[in-house]
Amino acid sequence: MSTKIVITGIGATTPLGGDARSTWQALLAGESGISTLEQEWIARYEIPVTFAGQAKVKATDVLTPQEAKRLDPSSQFALIAAREAWADAGSPDVEPERLAVEFATGIGGVWTLLDAYDTLKEKGPRRVMPMTVPMLMPNGPAAAIGMEISARGGVRTAVSACASSTEAIANALNRLLTGEVDIVVAGGSEAAIHPMPIAAFASMHALSKRNDDPTKASRPYDVDRDGFVMGEGGGALVIETEAHAKARGAKIYAELVGGAVTSDAYHITAPDPEGSGAARAVLAALKQADAKLEDVIHINAHATSTPVGDIAEYNALRRVFGDHLDKVAISATKSSTGHLLGGAGAIEAIFTILALNERTAPPTINLDSQDPEIPLDVVTSPRKLPDGPLLAMSNSFGFGGHNAVIVFRSYEG
């Protein structure tokens, strides 16, 4: 790959912190962002799962009342993360036609959709507000960012459940490599801590039911894992060509060197136990990176803490990496953040970038007794990574059989 693509800005709002830096610090400190839900609807609907990873800083405490009013919570998180990333990149003065947005969500404006339906039933169609459609549409978060930064090079939304924002970052890479645009804001957000999605995920037995001990509930690779924990928030990256970044004197965190998307066509929700689709995504991303398997030293795994998902991902990684997998430092950061669904890949991309930039792999918490069927070198306290050029990978998989993998390289100038 001749054109280098680099990361020049990061932003996030997560269960661990209201920005990327405080999120990263809390992650390194081994904190959990998971807590008991105090909302009255938990009791009203007898929701069987009573905890989640709620955003540490409320979006409505950051945005103006008018901004908050016109944005679904998923778009509120998106705008907060994108503003931080854009400012972190130095608020570059760019040609709007050469600036694009690739911003994902898994579910979209579920609060707006269901609130509007309640209003329709209780008060009639006249009371369904005119902003309902732009607030509920899944491209709402991307559109809000596009308006904010005047992006005219195309604003798109990848929707592939929990793989969405990793796919969005892969899409950004490819748009930059074609030369259509110089700079992209990419990432994803989710705001689905609402009684209906919780009930639905609980009904398919996807969620942990550890109601009495929420901070211990997200425990990827542990023998006692019993499901994932829903989280909310968003993450955004500013990604641009190295030439564009250098011309404006931007600081560079890391290189984005590969991104690939495949699909299983196996089962609507269950992962292919052989992990062949996931394995193909890993191989395709490494091929695009023009890298060898042995170059990979760190993986931020999808690892949601479900009994079958963690093993399926392990099988895929073992197939691809063979014995080299034993030398890869694996972090399962959903143990701290919970699972941000369409926002997960974006915040995990940030963790992967910072791991390379600061040469530190972040810890996996709650790994008390590692599943013997998943013999991985799991990082349980911050681990120093070696000097020199390093390659790291972030995986995301989603219901529908979506596999997305992105690969970053440490930036050596």
Place this chain on the structure above:
Amino acid sequence: MALSQNEVLAGLAEIVNEETGIATEAVQLEKSFTDDLDIDSISMMTIVVNAEDKFGVKIPDEEVKNLITVGDAVNFIVAAQ
């Protein structure tokens, strides 16, 4: 009991403020919703629906285009009560 013009203006100013952030003092009878207050059509419809709720009146869609100024809206609501 029907509200006076001033009471309707005060109530409408609160609705406009809540929707747009425009200070209630700036919402005056002679101000145009679009030219002076820079209120777009989506905000205008939201204001109309909220005003219907607040004042217990019906503001037909075909009437909305005639509500050029804040005064037009206030007078319509006062008459419709």
